[in-house]
Each structure stands twice: as structure tokens, then as C-alpha cells.
Amino acid sequence: MIDLSSLPDPQVIEELDYETILQSFIDEVRVLFAAAGIVYDVGALETDPVKIVLEAFTYREIRLRTRANHVARNQILAYSTGTDLEHLASHYGVARLAGETDERLRERVQLATIGRSPGGTYERFKAIAMASSPKVRDIATWTEDRDPTVNIAVLSTDVGGAASTSLLATVRAALEAPAVRLVSDRYNVISAVQKVVAVDLSVTLTPDASEDILAELPDLIRLARDQEDLLGLDLYRAWVSKAAMVPGVSNVVVNAPVADVAASPKEAVKIGDVTVQFAGRGR
Template sequence: MIDLEALPDPEVLKSIDHEEWLQNMIDRMVAESDALGITWDANVSSDPAMIQLELAAFYAMLFTSYVNEAARNQILAFSTGADLDHLASFYNLARLPGEDDTRLRVRIQLATIGGSVGGTKERFKSVAMGADIRVRDIATWRVGRDPTVNVAVLSTEIGGNASQSLLNIVQTALEAPGVKLVSDRYEVMSAVRQIVDVTIIVTLSPDAPASLLQELESHLVTARDAEVDLLGLDLTRAWITANAMLPGVSNIAVQLPASDVVAGSNEAIAIGTVTIVDGGRSR
């Protein structure tokens, strides 16, 4: 999909500078007055004509701003709220209960590039994300000539593990009339197929609070879960060290896992139990 945030900021109407706009209006006013044989002094700020020109320049700038904002809200990257709902309706999509603008934008993109019923990855992801707001991502693949479509579901819940109820919802959505091809069979599973326990020895700086040791447990789990592309992402010892080096931590020694844990392209690795060993204090 196209990264909407990487696109240049659109300029539907040319932005105007108030002072430049006002000066153009003053110059026009002087020229028109001269043509009628009237000498008009534009330097008198209390002149009623000058006041009117300043007001006109202000409202011209305000109107341009309103039009720009209204036009931008019809562009997917900037559309929000009800305007985004109307954009979604063009693709026969409706916002799910609790769904935020960012997720709905992703579904709109998927609907445009996965519109074919031919079984593209984007098509399957569009259907799965539209089935339940807890679907964060999916991976799809076939093995050899087997027509079975394997679908690994990554959940939005901490750790990413998809519950059986969520898997059932996705399976039902994929097998719905108008979605399922006659030749397709679906094997829906959780994308999280490895849960790795982590043990680290943490050395704090002399002035760091002791509570930092406890904070590290939840911090590592949350940091892992916040990774944008979690599917296929290895859990490396370097990743653990980098994410455990919070302000106040002077050193980290990873005991477990003993080596990097490799993820398959269609699976996610979740962090299980985090054990923090107090390594004392040092600069």
C-alpha cells in the first residue's frame, strides 16, 4: 500500500499572504481612483476605504482557508470523522464500532487494491479487518498446489495472539457468499505461534529509582507489541537490549533467549514472561 504520510501536502487553493493580498487590493484601488481623477491616500489607516480593504483581505484569506480545509477532507490522507465515513461508503465500507480513522483509512486502501474477488492478499486482509476490529494484520499463503488458503491472524490485543472466537469470525467472513471462491478452502490460525520468555540482568545508574526494574517488564512487552510490522519480525537479543535501555539503565545483559529467535514470514513472536535480575548499580 502507498504510505499516505509520505505524500506531499496537497494545496487545493494557493495559500495567500494577508499583507500581500492587502497590498494588491490597495494598488488596484489607487489605480481605479486615478482613472476617475480621484487622488486617494492609501497611507491613512483611519480612512473608511482602507478599513474596508483590510476587512476584504482578511475575509478572502479566511474563505480560502475554509475551502482548503473542506477540500483536504475529501482526500484520504487527511479526511477525518464523518467525511471519512462518506469516503468509505463509496467503497461499500462502514466504520466498525470503536474503529479509529487510521484503521478505517487502511481498510479503504485495501478495498481499492483488493477489490478483485480473485483472492489477492489485499482482498483477504480487507475482508478480515472488516470482520472484526480486533484484527490487526494477517498473512496468507498456499503450500504447493494445495488450494487451501492459510490465513494467520494477528490480534490487536497485547501479545497479538488471536482467540478462537476471533478466528471463527474471520473464517465466517472469508466463507461468506460473494467472498469465497468455489475452489478455495481456508485454514485460519493465530499468527502468534512462538511465545518467548525473556530474562535480563539490569544494572541501574546510581540515581535511578528501584521501581524502574518493575517498569521494564511491561515496557518490553508493550514495545514488542508496538512494532508496526510484527509479522515475520525476528526477536533478537539486540532488540531486547535496545528496548530495555531506558533512561536510568546503565547496562543490560540478556540471559534468555540464549540466541536470536527467528520468525517465519507468516508468524509473529510474542514475549511471554519477563524476568528482571537486579544487577546492582553502576555508571
């Protein structure tokens, strides 16, 4: 799938420069005056009434071109927002789900076009799963040996990524809908989170730091983990230490896990209980 943020600005969106537009107006008026036999050095003085009028026209021109840029941008998937994006998505048979962000809706529009083949591509399965519920963040798909069963691991938008029983049932129902399912398809829908890792830390605070940091660290670490692309992401002890090194913390010792935790491409490693032990103060 194309990373829309990596694309250059389209040529339909014009770069606006006030001074350039003003100078083009001044040059045009000078030509018109000269053609009429009028000797007038437009813009020679800041108080020149002709230049003042041209400055007003330039400001108006900037506003009109900015509006044109806005209209043009909202017809392009990478930039479209709000109801303009919803109208654009409707051309691909995609409707915004309750509470769905513009970013997620853009992703589903791309998936809808890539995954139109009924043959069972990854993009098709992901498009169906994400359209079934705004709680679906990502999926992984695979088969094992000669078994035709399609395994689908669902990553939830909930902190930690674990998919609930009800969410898995929703995804399965969407995949098995008569208008979607191929006769030969069989599905095994599971949560992508198969490993829950407890974390134990010994934390040294700076001399002036509040001990409230110790109570805040568990949520901060889980939030930092949840902002990553979780599927297939190993949990490194070094990452845990880095995530805990917030302002006010001078040192972190990771007591658990005792080793890095590997994740397969179809798994997400969730951070479970986080125990933070106060190891004193130091610089």
C-alpha cells in the same frame, strides 16, 4: 498499497499567506483609486483607515479560504476524518466498525478498491478479514506446494498480537460467507503468533533512579514491541536491550533469549514473560 502520507499536498489545497493576500488587496485598491483619478497612497501609514479596512477583509478572506481548504481536504482520503471519512468510505461500500480509528478505516478503503477481484488476492483477503472485526490488525496469506488451501495468519490488535479462538472463528466465517467464498476456496485460519519468547534482563540503574523502573520495564518492552510492524519481524537481542534503555537505566544485559529469534514472513514473535533482575547502580 500506496502510503498516503508519502503523497504531496494536492493542488486543490491552497497555501495561505496573510501578507501576500493583504498586499494583493492594497495593489488592487491602488489601481482602482488611480483609475478614478484619486491620489491616495494606500498603506503608507499604519493608521491608514483604508489599510485597516483591508486588513479586516484579509482576515475574513483567510478564514473563508481556510474553511474551503478544510472542505477540500475532507474529500481526499489521506486527510478525511470523522463522519466526512465515513461518507467517503461509503462510496466504496465500506462502513466504520465500532471503535474503529480513522487510520484503520482509510486502510480498509484502499483495500476495498485494490482487493475487488474475487480471485483471491492478498488485498481481498485482508479487506474481508479487517472488515470482520476491529480486532484484526494484519494478516499473512500463503499456500504450500500444490495444496490449494489458503493459509491465513491473523495478527490481533491485542498486545503481543496473538489472535483468540473467537477472533479466528470470526475471520473464518467472514471468508466463508456465501457472498464472498469461491467454490474452490479452502481456508486454514491461524494466529500469526507462533513463537512466544521469554526475556530475562539484568538491569543497572543510575544512582538517582527509582527502583520502580524495574517493575515498569516489562510493560514498556512489550508496548515498544507492539508498536512495530510485527509480521515477519525478527526479535533481536540488541532491540530488547535498546527497548529497556529508558531514562534511569544505565546498562542492560540480555540473559535470555540467548540468541536472536527469527520470524518467517507469516509469523509474529510475541514477548512473553519478562524477568528483570536488579544488577546494582552505576553510571
